[in-house]
Amino acid sequence: MILVNGLPSEHVRVFDRGLTYGDGVFRTLLVRAGHPLCWPRHYDKLYADCAALDIICPPEAILAAEMAKLIDETPDCVLKVIVTRGESQRGYAIPEHMEPTRILMVSPAPQYPASYLTDGVRLHLCSTRLAVQPLLAGIKHLNRLENVLARREWNDSEIAEGLMLDMDGNAIEGTMSNLFLLQGKTLHTPNLGRCGVAGVERERIMDLAGRLGMTVRVENLPLARIYEADEVVLCNSVIGVWQVRELAGKTWQAGKLAARLRSLLDDDCD
């Protein structure tokens, strides 16, 4: 079942600005045994992303009620929530009274090889760079062509993800994940003030890392800093945390960071 503005439907109208301009935002989260993991944080982020674009965010209670209907049918799934600015006639100008469109859809939880968790993953170094746009940085909006282009760069099923740099050569994120490096007892994660998506799982790690005795630093991380790291991990709300074992010929020994972060995140999830 898919719900569009609360009603079972698989369709949006062609006037929807989500289609015509990518004028909207989205969330992707894991539902396990009927529980949408970290929903309060996801809603907060949805709300913040809507606010950043001046889109009216649907009330939490409405989304929660609709989500419950879907989860009732499919207790284990990936839930995607899209909120667009709503419909308008042709033209970029935004009419005064907009009614946002909300789309809730479920899909099966992806079946990644078990080795991604136990052994880690290989990464492609994407040649598609992320453009610098501070006004959109951090927001999970519907303008995702850069990610589409980056994901097209490899077709090797042995490669789990691609690392994207910005125009200045700073490592920013995976095509669908955020990035952390461990150096000593410090976790470093890229500054997402100029491009990239600031995911909920990244935020949780930043909030919780202190429990592992680690400090988190947000900063510009030129690619060379990745290669120098003791350990490198990727995270998002669906995959959890994967260790990076190989990137462009550089390899890392199996480490403990990914498993420690997974355990930390599992213990905390609200």
Add this chain to the structure above:
Amino acid sequence: MILVNGLPSEHVRVFDRGLTYGDGVFRTLLVRAGHPLCWPRHYDKLYADCAALDIICPPEAILAAEMAKLIDETPDCVLKVIVTRGESQRGYAIPEHMEPTRILMVSPAPQYPASYLTDGVRLHLCSTRLAVQPLLAGIKHLNRLENVLARREWNDSEIAEGLMLDMDGNAIEGTMSNLFLLQGKTLHTPNLGRCGVAGVERERIMDLAGRLGMTVRVENLPLARIYEADEVVLCNSVIGVWQVRELAGKTWQAGKLAARLRSLLDDDCD
């Protein structure tokens, strides 16, 4: 009437990558007395933009036949053609066999004040800058959040358009139009190799300006170059050509360029 993949419909499915990722391109053109102006050029540009993103462009004959149905009903209108990569399940990866989605829709030709043609227009200088992304530059794709943000910056009906700069301060385009400056007998238009949309009307002016004894130069144009110009004009396939009379306090005398270009374009249209 709206045609989605050839059938009357107002809807696309929520799996369409045009909605989920802005993974598609579009064209907007004027239909006058049943004739879609410069359709061959618009199709060529649609095809080129699809090719740049590796989207399968529908054959010209199919679009022309569908267009004819719409035009038969509405001989004077603005026609919008959207082509998306098609539908897929969640995830940026593109399945092997994609069927693009084509959407043809008409809307009334916009009624701009007559003074825009006779006297020229006032421009807002947008603070929203265009990000530099050579892989997407020139393409009229569905990732248009920058234009949406820029258009939100003014609400004064006396202002016809907004001028957008890139991150380095080069003038690039209007939110919905391309830009030319006249200096002596040379027309200058921004280099769109790093950002911006290379429109059909701009291309036509570049091709035809020789008939007015003018040379065209494509180059980086810092904002100061706009202020120094003898005349400044904006163009697109729907508005034609407007003279810019005011931008951020700077004013220009009424000039002849816009009318000369309009006449040139009207004479040539295929």
